[in-house]
Amino acid sequence: MTIGASGPIVGPETVGIPHRAAPRIETARLVLRGFREEDLEPQAAMLSDPLVMRHVGGVALSREEAWRRVIGAAGLWTVLGYGYWAVERREDGAMIGQVGFADFKRAMEPSIEGLPEMGWIFAPGAHGLGYASEAVAAGLKWADVALVAPQVVAIIDAGNGASIRVAEKAGFSERETATYRGEPIELFRRRRA
Numbered sequence: 001m002t003i004g005a006s007g008p009i010v011g012p013e014t015v016g017i018p019h020r021a022a023p024r025i026e027t028a029r030l031v032l033r034g035f036r037e038e039d040l041e042p043q044a045a046m047l048s049d050p051l052v053m054r055h056v057g058g059v060a061l062s063r064e065e066a067w068r069r070v071i072g073a074a075g076l077w078t079v080l081g082y083g084y085w086a087v088e089r090r091e092d093g094a095m096i097g098q099v100g101f102a103d104f105k106r107a108m109e110p111s112i113e114g115l116p117e118m119g120w121i122f123a124p125g126a127h128g129l130g131y132a133s134e135a136v137a138a139g140l141k142w143a144d145v146a147l148v149a150p151q152v153v154a155i156i157d158a159g160n161g162a163s164i165r166v167a168e169k170a171g172f173s174e175r176e177t178a179t180y181r182g183e184p185i186e187l188f189r190r191r192r193a
Helices: 037-047 063-080 131-146 161-169
Strands: 002-004 007-009 030-033 084-089 095-102 117-122 151-156 174-180 183-191
Touching: 030 131, 037 063, 037 095, 037 117, 063 084, 063 095, 084 131, 095 131, 117 131, 131 161, 151 161, 161 183
Parallel strands: 117 151
Antiparallel strands: 002 007, 030 084, 084 095, 095 117, 151 183, 174 183
């Protein structure tokens, strides 16, 4: 983009690129919103917790790595037109997790490249309270209107029973074993009606 005397001039390098920000979605108990700089500390606390990370690569992340996740979540919206939301509890404004879609170009078999891959992570204090199911349902309701993909996928560690239940409740009805980074992972599919 070039800035001229009268404002931005859209050049050929911007044609066809979705320039979007995360839409705000409200549910009974939650707000799904774009990430902000002040989300770093709750994000870092969540992603450094061994309980949270045991099924997400198994390694706690540093504050710096958490920051990269925050800015990466914001960047997904600009590049793909979809991405991750910060999940905020309405009653107190606390950021308790993240939910959304990405195409991480994963080298896995079978390939899911080009499909929106849904994921969710919640802080330990938010576990077991239905927040993940509520956020996932809201994200999928948005995807059913905004995305034209024939299906949404999710990959979940076979030992993560809580996330598997969230996926099944949300309509991820097809399940198969896939291979990612040389290890088995469960691949879930939710086909467009």
